[in-house]
Amino acid sequence: RKEVEQDPGPFNVPEGATVAFNCTYSNSASQSFFWYRQDCRKEPKLLMSVYSSGNEDGRFTAQLNRASQYISLLIRDSKLSDSATYLCVVNGFNKFYFGSGTKLNVKP
């Protein structure tokens, strides 16, 4: 079983739409959680950390459910520039585990 599982998509949405991505992780002892964004043929870049109480950064909202071992990312008012692959990342015992990524295509 993979450490982190994500729906690969792609999610094809129109500009202005709200879209949600989910991710599950297998190790209940995981300590910290993140969403990274990766553009085609580029390196992953940190989008936001995910905190137990949930957190928001502009149009992006992340939620963590430790009991269900589930992480989510909500993007409101999608922009063309949001088109990318979104990677769910879990840190346990100093190792960072990545999901396979969910691809988002925002269409005009």
Next chain:
Amino acid sequence: DTGVSQDPRHKITKRGQNVTFRCDPISEHNRLYWYRQTLGQGPEFLTYFQNEAQLEKSRLLSDRFSAERPKGSFSTLEIQRTEQGDSAMYLCASSSMGGQILPGANVLTFGAGSRLTVL
């Protein structure tokens, strides 16, 4: 500080040749990670260092792969006797240890990667 640097950015080699990649992390970061990424997959953990000590190595990593971080600063990843299945993007990332109050504590910052093509 210009972030994490990797060299070369692209490498094309013939099967059986040895290749070496270099990573220069963010200078204040004491942890350095190597990942491998193939198309359509997320980065896969290879190994990591805390200062000069290699603390963990993936069981998936064959003995053809070796990594060093001799002075706790830059790191090299060498692949011996390359195979076509080694073709991938090799990503380096750095992080500071959790107890340090520094930007990037417990967060990975990646370099642009070294893309390897084995013919």
